Amino acid sequence: MxxxxxxxxxxxxxxxxxxxxxxxxxxxxxxxxxxxxxxxxxxxxxxxxxxxxxxxxxxxxxxxxxxxxxxxxxxxxxxxxxxxxxxxxxxxxxxxxxxxxxxxxxxxxxxxxxxxxxxxxxxxxxxxxxxxxxxxxxxxxxxxxxxxxxxxxxxxxxxxxxxxxxxxxxxxxxxxxxxxxxxxxxxxxxxxxxxxxxxxxxxxxxxxxxxxxxxxxxxxxxxxxxxxxxxxxxxxxxxxxxxxxxxxxxxxxxxxxxxxxxxxxDLLPFEEAKLYGHNAVHALAAYVGAMLKLRWIADLTTVPGAMAFIEGALLEESGAALIHKYDGLDVSFTPSEYQADAYTLLDRMMNPFLRDTVERVGRDPKRKLGWDDRLIGAMRLSLSQNIQPYRYAFGTAAALAALEPSILHNKTKAEHILLPLWDGTNMVETEQRQVLELVERGLQALRQWVAEGYPNLDAFYSRML
Missing domain, CATH: 3.40.50.720 (NAD(P)-binding Rossmann-like Domain)
Incomplete structure (x- = not known):
């Protein structure tokens, strides 16, 4: 388009x-x-x-x-x-x-x-x-x-x-x-x-x-x-x-x-759209930016394939899940309206005059990796609607790298970091396993992306599927 x-x-x-x-x-x-x-x-x-x-x-x-x-x-x-x-x-x-x-x-x-x-x-x-x-x-x-x-x-x-x-x-x-x-x-x-x-x-x-x-x-x-x-x-x-x-x-x-x-x-659908749409894709953008050592969120517009990748997460993963879950509730959850709002959101996020930093948006990765928070929450929402959130899994892996940089260069599994963060949370075992397997796959992809010298992210993602 x-x-x-x-x-x-x-x-x-x-x-x-x-x-x-x-x-x-x-x-x-x-x-x-x-x-x-x-x-x-x-x-x-x-x-x-x-x-x-x-x-x-x-x-x-x-x-x-x-x-x-x-x-x-x-x-x-x-x-x-x-x-x-x-x-x-x-x-x-x-x-x-x-x-x-x-x-x-x-x-x-x-x-x-x-x-x-x-x-x-x-x-x-x-x-x-x-x-x-x-x-x-x-x-x-x-x-x-x-x-x-x-x-x-x-x-x-x-x-x-x-x-x-x-x-x-x-x-x-x-x-x-x-x-x-x-x-x-x-x-x-x-x-x-x-x-x-x-x-x-x-x-x-x-x-x-x-x-x-x-x-x-x-x-x-x-x-x-x-x-x-x-x-x-x-x-x-x-x-x-x-x-x-x-x-x-x-x-x-x-x-x-x-x-x-x-x-x-009913405000709950809009709260979910904010957390698992806006907040989730903002965090994804920040952690990809951190991998590339960018200062400004708006700098992602200069990175080959980055915006197509981020847009895909917002529209095809959490966005598609929200539209399916709340179909008929409000015009905001129709495909055309959600797509228009998503494009507007991305323009707002990448506004260079907002001077938003990668460091600010990515701050506190421990909290943002919580079971009910934006990244894992967006994955769980997508899975609940039979959508595979591969891009958010990649973003979650990048958040893990922000939290523990050594994970990029050793064989540490994602679950060794995530499970202690989720301690005390009421989780369904099958859902937990599904999320962990996806994040582990995202971590392997992230390591490969780094090893290849950060190629075009959207093309790399398409090749890895």
Whole structure:
């Protein structure tokens, strides 16, 4: 199939918005014009580049508040009058925008904590974007779950607006976990009134983002730092097609201010598509890149056969499995729509303006080789639909080489590394054996590819089948 652009999708097809225009540049953004209130927890790249940015762009919000526990970050935003800089990787450039003003509060400071509680009571939308669900609960009154509990109690007691809480942490039960922890901190007599006022929703966030800390790269790419006295820069892709679980206030309508998010009655298929499609092929790309000692993910576009190989994994292995498993559920799982989305995803991954590194994407191979994680999970999904995931087996072998480089030059079997990683996992023996045999085959192919001097990967793969 002939395709235009980096991977065949016209640039006008790449994103929901073909261009992010921002009229409120530095020096002009002093007020917000909407009527709604938003509160976020954690001021990282996803909070800044997704939730706060989309709320700001919507023109629906009057006040944007964020909780951040690092005092220096809080101070720097306040010195900048609540404004922060964001770098957005478009298909053909980096767009530099100013966002704000935002109100930033440190929950460890009592006066700030009280303001957060009041802001939650007023807010119609709340977003958590902390490192993991393990950060929901901490000792003391400054814990995220306790602040939410106090704010929601005040909301219910004073008749303030209903709210949804978006949970952006990488856990498909994040909303349920947070809801249970928040409700435990609310007196039983008040829980029914609070439940009537709030819905906790899961999210599937495929937006690629990062924090650039290297001063030389920041200068070289002319990336505005978060603030003038903050050494970091946020760099995010323009993509904003985010799925969330359906919001149901017992049949009563609820209009979101951040309207770009897509509600889905069943979020699990999209969670699997993210983990076993997006995340799996991203990891595959990173570990192939690591074998070739590449720095940037985008450099794979210059490697003969690499993109055809990666595309094959996404479309013919995990993609074909997802389409077969979820046939008829949603238009996203029709062959034509999935193929279009896959091509778009590959274009996004290979966007040179995103500056995504092989090291970052391939970080923590032990976790990514988990039985239920992206690589082995994509293999298991494919096998469950009678598809042989040879490319993912090769990528898994490359991940093993990233973890234990000596495996390329000795006779160590893949299972000697994988089985300890899977210890304690409930596995069906026949499925485990099938996966291990495929990975062992992938490891033999990887050793042969290295021995032959890294020939055209797609042609090599076709020859080895």
């Amino acid at each position: 002939q395709r235009a652009g980096v991977h065949g999708i016209r640039s006008s097809q790449l994103y929901d918005r073909t261009s992010y225009q921002c009229d409120r540049r530095a020096g002009n953004a002093v007020t917000l014009t909407g009527t709604r209130h938003y509160v976020g927890f954690g001021f990282g790249a996803i909070q800044a580049g997704l939730f706060l940015y989309e709320a700001y762009q919507s023109d629906n919000f009057q006040r944007l508040t964020v909780a951040e526990v690092v005092p220096q970050v809080v101070d720097s935003i306040r010195r900048a009058d609540g404004m922060f800089a964001l770098n957005i990787a478009q298909a053909d450039r980096i767009e530099r925008v100013q966002v704000g003003p935002i109100h930033i509060e440190n929950p460890a400071v009592e006066a700030n904590r009280q303001r957060l509680i009041k802001a939650i009571a007023e807010a119609g939308e709340i977003g958590t974007a902390v490192p993991s669900v393990n950060y929901y609960v901490a000792d003391g009154d400054s814990s995220l779950h306790r602040i939410l509990a106090e704010g929601l109690r005040l909301k219910a007691a004073t008749g303030k607006p209903r709210a949804v809480i978006y949970t952006a942490e990488n856990n498909n039960q994040a909303a349920e976990i947070l809801e249970a922890q928040v409700m435990e901190a609310i007196p039983e007599a008040e829980q029914a009134a609070v439940r009537a006022k709030v819905r906790f929703v899961n999210t599937v966030i495929g937006k690629m983002s990062g924090v650039v800390t290297d001063a030389e790269e920041i200068r070289g790419q002319q990336l505005p730092q978060v603030t003038s006295d903050n050494s970091r820069a946020y760099l995010v892709e323009a993509f904003n097609r985010i799925q969330i679980s359906q919001i149901d206030f017992q049949g009563e309508p609820f209009a979101r201010g951040i309207s770009v998010f897509e509600e889905k009655a």
